[in-house]
Amino acid sequence: MSEDRFEGLLGSYLLGELSVEEERELEDHLAGCSECRDELARARQAHAVLQELAAGGPPPELKTRVLARVRGEIPARSRDGWRLWVPAAAALLLVVILGIWLIQSTIRDSPDEVVLSATALAPKASGDLRGEKKGENFQIELEVRELPRLHEDEYYEMWYAREDGGRISCGTFRAQPGGQTTVNLTAPASAVSYPIIEVTREPDDGDPGSSGEKVLVGDLRSL
Amino acid sequence: MFGSVVRVVGDEELIRRVAEGDDRALSELYDRYSRPVYATGIRVLGDASLAEELVQDAFTSVWRAAGSFDPGRASFTTWLYRITRNRAVDLNRRRRVRPVSVGEEPLRNVSGGPEPEGGVDGWDVARALSRIPEEHREVLTLAYFEGLSQREISRRINVPLGTIKSRSTAALKRLHRSLVSPGAEESGHE
Numbered sequence: 001m002s003e004d005r006f007e008g009l010l011g012s013y014l015l016g017e018l019s020v021e022e023e024r025e026l027e028d029h030l031a032g033c034s035e036c037r038d039e040l041a042r043a044r045q046a047h048a049v050l051q052e053l054a055a056g057g058p059p060p061e062l063k064t065r066v067l068a069r070v071r072g073e074i075p076a077r078s079r080d081g082w083r084l085w086v087p088a089a090a091a092l093l094l095v096v097i098l099g100i101w102l103i104q105s106t107i108r109d110s111p112d113e114v115v116l117s118a119t120a121l122a123p124k125a126s127g128d129l130r131g132e133k134k135g136e137n138f139q140i141e142l143e144v145r146e147l148p149r150l151h152e153d154e155y156y157e158m159w160y161a162r163e164d165g166g167r168i169s170c171g172t173f174r175a176q177p178g179g180q181t182t183v184n185l186t187a188p189a190s191a192v193s194y195p196i197i198e199v200t201r202e203p204d205d206g207d208p209g210s211s212g213e214k215v216l217v218g219d220l221r222s223l
Numbered sequence: 224m225f226g227s228v229v230r231v232v233g234d235e236e237l238i239r240r241v242a243e244g245d246d247r248a249l250s251e252l253y254d255r256y257s258r259p260v261y262a263t264g265i266r267v268l269g270d271a272s273l274a275e276e277l278v279q280d281a282f283t284s285v286w287r288a289a290g291s292f293d294p295g296r297a298s299f300t301t302w303l304y305r306i307t308r309n310r311a312v313d314l315n316r317r318r319r320v321r322p323v324s325v326g327e328e329p330l331r332n333v334s335g336g337p338e339p340e341g342g343v344d345g346w347d348v349a350r351a352l353s354r355i356p357e358e359h360r361e362v363l364t365l366a367y368f369e370g371l372s373q374r375e376i377s378r379r380i381n382v383p384l385g386t387i388k389s390r391s392t393a394a395l396k397r398l399h400r401s402l403v404s405p406g407a408e409e410s411g412h413e
Contacts, residue, residue, distance in 0.1 A: 008389035169279065
């Protein structure tokens with residue numbers, strides 16, 4: 001086996017991918033080759049930091065949730081241009097949404113419905129959620145009615161929340177002039193511990209946290 | 224062997240694309256940096272679900288504020304670290320941090336952000352990965368973060384197994400160089 005060939009096996013060696021025979025040959029070579037030992041030491045350092053970083057990664061489904069959330073929004077630099085299209089863009093933004101829910105009852109294959117209640121900030125508002133399990137995810141339909149009219153720099157946001165204040169955004173949307181709209185979303189199965197549904201009114205200030213201005217609330221545990 | 228010219232899209236180019244509404248660029252930045260953001264959440268907030276919220280908030284902020292990023296004032300990594308730190312402080316202030324439970328132990332050596340006081344942290348590794356050629360980053364990502372064997376990687380990206388083996392070694396060496404001599408990799412950026 002040539003020098004280059006031995007050197008090329010170092011990555012596989014660290015990953016435990018060599019056959020017993022290859023491993024024995026390489027280790028024999030390493031015993032007599034300081035250059036390859038140095039290369040192995042450097043590769044091992046990179047291997048170790050990668051292993052450590054890999055051990056602490058977020059769950060894979062989180063990426064889907066993050067991208068689903070932002071796909072309905074317009075990034076800062078593009079925002080002014082889009083505002084010229086507000087009526088048409090509003091229709092696109094409606095498609096945004098998403099939320100979740102999940103509690104044992106939503107894991108049934110048949111559709112369920114949760115009625116959302118109005119709050120003091122929007123006493124005439126009403127809404128409901130329908131969910132249906134599709135594979136690993138949940139297809140959610142949110143229908144709202146008589147939501148207050150928004151200023152141009154505001155939007156509505158739907159959340160799933162816990163009683164301890166933990167909260168995950170499902171997506172943002174705007175309603176039609178009469179305050180009604182229906183939006184569809186896909187909820188990952190990882191939000192099982194967020195049984196409270198909230199719809200809040202949000203200023204477009206770049207802060208991704210909730211404003212706390214709830215206009216509709218619901219409790220999946222009521223199912 | 225390691226001097227081949229391979230175009231690497233730099234973080235600053237990706238954030239410019241994000242500002243134009245390119246969610247694929249955001250996806251790439253997420254792949255590069257969600258781990259150190261998450262690790263920071265685990266370390267600061269001590270809770271996996273809060274760390275997930277931090278990742279979501281941080282990358283939503285990146286999307287919303289991409290147009291305000293100024294590469295003349297800070298690197299993308301520094302900018303993202305500031306966003307992450309500020310969002311973590313907000314989350315920490317708003318919620319009582321629950322005790323760390325089994326399986327949620329904070330990562331060791333993930334402490335200093337992009338300019339650590341010493342040692343190597345998750346931000347350094349993520350940034351070093353972003354600087355190496357895509358074919359190297361790909362093989363490392365599939366092996367370490369997706370847990371694929373070299374044979375599975377070979378099938379996934381349709382490259383001979385022997386090439387995957389030698390590329391793995393090359394990629395580890397390139398990553399090591401990127402960690403210890405960051406400037407040496409900058410010329411490979413688009």
